[in-house]
Amino acid sequence: MTRFLRHETPIEGLALLERVRLGDDRGFLTRLFCSEELTATGWNGPIAQINETGTRQAGTVRGMHFQLPPFAEIKLVTCVAGSVLDVAIDLRKGSPTFLQHFAVELSAKNTRSLLIPQGFAHGFQTLTDNVRMIYAHSAPFRAEAEAGLHAQDPALAIDWPLPVSNLSVRDRSHPLLSPEYQGVAA
Ligand SMILES: Cc1cn([C@H]2C[C@H](O)[C@@H](COP(=O)(O)OP(=O)(O)O[C@H]3O[C@H](C)C(=O)[C@H](O)[C@H]3O)O2)c(=O)[nH]c1=O
Numbered sequence: 001m002t003r004f005l006r007h008e009t010p011i012e013g014l015a016l017l018e019r020v021r022l023g024d025d026r027g028f029l030t031r032l033f034c035s036e037e038l039t040a041t042g043w044n045g046p047i048a049q050i051n052e053t054g055t056r057q058a059g060t061v062r063g064m065h066f067q068l069p070p071f072a073e074i075k076l077v078t079c080v081a082g083s084v085l086d087v088a089i090d091l092r093k094g095s096p097t098f099l100q101h102f103a104v105e106l107s108a109k110n111t112r113s114l115l116i117p118q119g120f121a122h123g124f125q126t127l128t129d130n131v132r133m134i135y136a137h138s139a140p141f142r143a144e145a146e147a148g149l150h151a152q153d154p155a156l157a158i159d160w161p162l163p164v165s166n167l168s169v170r171d172r173s174h175p176l177l178s179p180e181y182q183g184v185a186a
Helices: 035-040
Strands: 004-008 015-019 022-024 027-029 049-055 061-067 075-081 083-090 101-107 112-116 120-126 131-137 146-148
Touching (some): 083 131, 112 120
Antiparallel strands (some): 015 112, 022 027, 049 131, 061 120, 075 112
């Protein structure tokens, strides 16, 4: 029995996964990752890292992050406490959906995860206090490969549901996109 139902999004390669919840009188079990199943849905390698973030206040935005090649990464993003608006932006050079984004609510309740291919920037806004996020990464963290877009860049036109707050110093410093920006090799 599959534990992940894949839902396509308007952006090719970016998939919304519904993690099937197995319940009984004690509660439930859902899988956060399954190499057998996820290979078929786009995760084509080992997990290099699994990270957790905790965010105290609603309205906080983390992002919009990506790693440059050769450390570009697939990310599987899951919310295990609270809820967020999760956003992935297509940065793939030549993509027909270049610079378009897809936004979806991830929450501890809705058992959704976003499977984000290489060539995308990722970020989220917390919709509740005390959010916990789990990320599986297909590439190791390399500070020298870190890059980011500004979450409030008018060129991205992301409609954050709450007033944006608590941007990190680094996230506040991401430059706005120039009209010449071509994206990243996917
Ligand atoms: C990603 C990462 C970061 N770090 C260090 C670097 C900084 O000193 C510190 C916080 O990193 P950052 O400010 O990039 O963390 P977030 O802003 O919460 O980024 C996270 O949220 C956004 C939405 C994402 O998409 C990132 O993948 C995810 O890491 O942890 C590590 O040591 N290892 C790692 O794998």
